[in-house]
Amino acid sequence: MIDKNEMKMTELLCSKLCHDLISPIGAINNGLEFLQDESSEMANEASKLIDTSAKQAADRLAYFRLAFGVGGSDDLIAFKTVVELIEKFAIEKKIDVDWLGDDTLLQSNVEKFNGKLLLNLVLMASDCLPRGGRIEFSFEGNSRNPDFTASINGDKCNLRDDVKSGLDEQISADSLTVRNILAYYCRKLAKSCEKTLKLADESPPLIVFKVS
Numbered sequence: 001m002i003d004k005n006e007m008k009m010t011e012l013l014c015s016k017l018c019h020d021l022i023s024p025i026g027a028i029n030n031g032l033e034f035l036q037d038e039s040s041e042m043a044n045e046a047s048k049l050i051d052t053s054a055k056q057a058a059d060r061l062a063y064f065r066l067a068f069g070v071g072g073s074d075d076l077i078a079f080k081t082v083v084e085l086i087e088k089f090a091i092e093k094k095i096d097v098d099w100l101g102d103d104t105l106l107q108s109n110v111e112k113f114n115g116k117l118l119l120n121l122v123l124m125a126s127d128c129l130p131r132g133g134r135i136e137f138s139f140e141g142n143s144r145n146p147d148f149t150a151s152i153n154g155d156k157c158n159l160r161d162d163v164k165s166g167l168d169e170q171i172s173a174d175s176l177t178v179r180n181i182l183a184y185y186c187r188k189l190a191k192s193c194e195k196t197l198k199l200a201d202e203s204p205p206l207i208v209f210k211v212s
Helices: 004-035 040-068 079-092 103-107 112-128 161-167 181-192
Strands: 076-078 095-100 109-111 133-140 147-153 197-203 206-211
Touching: 004 040, 004 181, 040 079, 040 112, 076 079, 076 112, 079 095, 079 103, 079 109, 079 112, 095 112, 109 112, 112 133, 112 147, 112 161, 112 181, 112 206, 161 181, 161 197, 181 197
Parallel strands: 095 133
Antiparallel strands: 076 109, 133 147, 147 206, 197 206
């Protein structure tokens, strides 16, 4: 029998992916329309818009492929790849990211679900930082499946109640929404890592998640 929560999660994650890709793809379409204008100045602006939007769409697809997709057949992901994807995304969202812990971690591989959890926590953190800010990751323990703390802070930093509800272990399928699905998915990924995702602190402008 199909688990109702798992089916709802799949549907909502697909909806979120489509929503997040509409903006750059729509901008490409607008740029193509502008190209039809005879003004050379308008054509130049349209070319810049298409170039920027196409790169943004490609970067998001690469990020989403690893965050939500198979992302290769191996059970391990190069930690460096996860870092590169997160830092590209962070630039777009005006977020600074700090990495604290064992220096050798950057050269190692992490378990796939651990890497996915990092990617999805950053997506959730970006929703908490409407004006940009900072995310500080601190790692410890097994380099392949490390425990870590994510400290999020910035102007207007806030974890909305409708987002936080996804962290509730007792949440029903009927209560899952596009807003809380990332929190729900992060909790599931933590469980796949044989860990628990906890909201350790929530005193705006600071939010701290701990995975252990």
